[in-house]
Amino acid sequence: MTTISHESHAFSGVWASVPTPLKADLNIDLIRLNSHIRTLFAKGVHGVLLFGEMGEGSLFDVDEKVTALAYLIAQGIPANAIMLSASCTNMNDSLKLIQQALQHEIHGVTVMPPSYEQEISEQGLIDYVDQLIGRVNQANWRLYLLLNAQKISMPDAVIEDLLRKHPNHIVGMIDEGANPTHTLDLLKSFGDKVDISSTHEMNHKLLKSRGVVSPLANLLPRVIIGMSTSASQTQAHSVPGLKVKQGDERVQELVTLLGKYPSTLAMKFILSIIYRDADWARSRPPLGELPLASREYFNKAMKTFNLNTSEE
Amino acid sequence: MDFSNSWYVIERNNRLEVMSHEDFVALHPANCQMFQNYQNRSGAMSEMRRLVQNEIKAASAKIQLMETRLTKSY
Numbered sequence: 001m002t003t004i005s006h007e008s009h010a011f012s013g014v015w016a017s018v019p020t021p022l023k024a025d026l027n028i029d030l031i032r033l034n035s036h037i038r039t040l041f042a043k044g045v046h047g048v049l050l051f052g053e054m055g056e057g058s059l060f061d062v063d064e065k066v067t068a069l070a071y072l073i074a075q076g077i078p079a080n081a082i083m084l085s086a087s088c089t090n091m092n093d094s095l096k097l098i099q100q101a102l103q104h105e106i107h108g109v110t111v112m113p114p115s116y117e118q119e120i121s122e123q124g125l126i127d128y129v130d131q132l133i134g135r136v137n138q139a140n141w142r143l144y145l146l147l148n149a150q151k152i153s154m155p156d157a158v159i160e161d162l163l164r165k166h167p168n169h170i171v172g173m174i175d176e177g178a179n180p181t182h183t184l185d186l187l188k189s190f191g192d193k194v195d196i197s198s199t200h201e202m203n204h205k206l207l208k209s210r211g212v213v214s215p216l217a218n219l220l221p222r223v224i225i226g227m228s229t230s231a232s233q234t235q236a237h238s239v240p241g242l243k244v245k246q247g248d249e250r251v252q253e254l255v256t257l258l259g260k261y262p263s264t265l266a267m268k269f270i271l272s273i274i275y276r277d278a279d280w281a282r283s284r285p286p287l288g289e290l291p292l293a294s295r296e297y298f299n300k301a302m303k304t305f306n307l308n309t310s311e312e
Numbered sequence: 313m314d315f316s317n318s319w320y321v322i323e324r325n326n327r328l329e330v331m332s333h334e335d336f337v338a339l340h341p342a343n344c345q346m347f348q349n350y351q352n353r354s355g356a357m358s359e360m361r362r363l364v365q366n367e368i369k370a371a372s373a374k375i376q377l378m379e380t381r382l383t384k385s386y
Contacts, residue, residue, distance in 0.1 A: 035359070038349040041313050042320075076351055078313050275347065276366055 011107070011144075011172055011195045011211035013046025014225050015083060016218050017054040019268050020068075022282045028064055030071045032280065036218075036271075037077055043221040046211075047081040047107060052146075053176065053199075054215045054264055057085045059284045062093050066100045073104050080107045083213075087112040087146060091128065095135050108142030110174060115152045125158050133169050143169045144195075147186070148176035156189055163193050170194060174213050180206050201251045204228050215263065216254060219270055220312045223247040250312070257301050265290045269298050274307065319356035321347040321363070328363050330356045 018040070021032035037048050050072075051057035051065050065084065073079050084101045086109040088094040098109050113120070113128040133143065145162070147154055163170055172195035175183045180203045187196045187207060197213050198204065201224055204212045217224040227247045258266045265283055269290050272280035281289055290298070320336045322329050324344040330353065331339075336346070347363070350356040 031355070035348045035350055035355065038313075038318070038351065039346070042315060042318075042346070042349040076313065081313070276363055 011142075011197070013211060014044075014217050014221070014228050015047040015049055015211060015213045016040050016045050016221065017049040017052045017199060017213055017215045018218060019264055019271065020051065020055045020060065021268075021271075021280055022284065024279070024282075026282070026284050028060065028068050029279070030068060032277075033068065034072055034075050034077065036275075037072065040217065040221055041077075041081070044225050045217055045221050047083060048077075049083045049085060049110065049213055052085040052087075052110065052213075054218075054267060055085065056264055056283060056287065057087060058089065059287070062088070062097045062100070065097060069101055069104055069106070079105045082106045083108050083110060083144070085110045085146070087114070089114050091132060091135075094132060098132070098136050098141075099138075102136070102138055102141050108144055108171065110144040110146045112146035112148060113152055113154075120152065122155055122158050125152075125154060126161050129162050129170075130165065133166050139168070141169060142171045144172040144174050144197075145170060146174050146176060149182070150177070159186075159190060163190065167193070172197065172211075174199060175203075176200075178203075183207060201227065202248065202255065205248070215267060216251060218267060219274070219307065220247075220250060220254065223250055223312050227251065253305060257298075257305060261290065261294055261298075262287070266294075266298065269295060270302060270307075273299070273302055315349065317351075319350045319353045321350070321356050321359045323347065328360050328367075330360050 018033070018037060021029040021036065023029045040048065049055070050069065051060060057065075069082065069084060072082065084097070084106055086094045086097045086101065088097060094111060101109060111129070111132065113125055129145075143166070145154070145159070159173070173186060173190065175186060175196070175198045177183070178200045180200075183196065183198045183203050184206060190196065195211060196207060197211055198207060199213050199215060201214050201216050204214070204224075204227060212224075212228050214224045224247075265287060268283060269281045272278055283289060315333050318333050320331050320333065322331055322336065322339075322344045324339075348356075348359060350359065
């Protein structure tokens with residue numbers, strides 16, 4: 001019997017932050033989502049983060065997220081290979097989502113306190129997470145703090161306080177910022193207490209963390225896996241007609257190519273090219289779809305990039 | 313995750329195929345492109361049907377274009 005093990009509760013391997021495909025009526029296309037995740041697992045990805053920034057989490061309500069989660073698990077996706085972003089615009093929604101998600105025994109949830117029109121104090125941030133953990137009121141669940149200084153700044157003193165108060169619940173931090181210095185500072189300050197990860201693939205090598213969260217794993221799963229495991233860091237990827245390139249060169253090329261456009265739309269459009277399926281490019285308003293000029297640019301750029309899905 | 317009873321849509325020698333996991337693992341990865349994995353054969357067949365219909369539409373559009381050009385040239 002061929003299996004990929006998801007037995008461990010540890011955060012390890014590459015976790016893809018997956019986009020959410022939509023049907024023509026703009027509801028979640030559960031069949032496409034399921035087959036995309038299965039395909040990633042078949043290529044060696046260890047787990048998935050659902051409804052994060054890449055998965056347009058803020059555009060779906062709690063019931064839609066829970067329904068999708070239940071469907072995927074019923075279809076055979078291992079619950080402990082799923083992380084769910086529970087960053088909602090208010091605490092009650094986050095609470096409801098976490099409580100329902102935990103019934104499915106998923107690996108864990110990621111949370112970022114909601115941003116607000118007015119300045120949020122350090123004590124306010126601490127109170128938010130305190131209240132959330134207190135109200136979930138369950139033992140043995142794993143919370144990953146999602147950090148993104150552009151959206152909401154979480155000072156070290158706040159993190160220190162939260163880790164001290166909730167050592168059994170807060171098990172990791174995922175830095176969405178691109179600055180490797182910030183991620184390394186987190187590692188120095190808190191790496192002995194919790195897992196530190198980054199969503200920026202070029203920072204994965206610096207971190208040497210066991211687990212990484214990667215949006216680009218949707219497109220280049222094997223390359224990201226190769227970059228994140230020391231044994232295969234020397235593997236090069238053969239691109240017909242071009243010189244043999246290292247995985248990180250391919251990732252840097254793709255980051256440069258994607259950097260000019262909103263990432264979710266660009267990612268979905270590239271998936272629509274890979275799967276030869278225009279429906280993958282659909283997003284909910286206000287995101288919508290890439291403008292025609294951008295689609296033409298990506299079509300040309302992806303031909304130059306020459307994505308080799310059998311190897312990458 | 314258990315893939316042993318799953319099905320794959322692949323492309324080999326410019327032809328789309330649906331293949332069981334058992335057959336898929338026996339292939340050399342360089343000789344085919346794996347599109348997607350499905351839990352059952354009907355899911356994989358349905359995806360292959362969609363891909364073939366895409367190819368037919370693209371080919372029809374090419375033929376139409378050629379016919380238009382030929383008509384204009386006369």
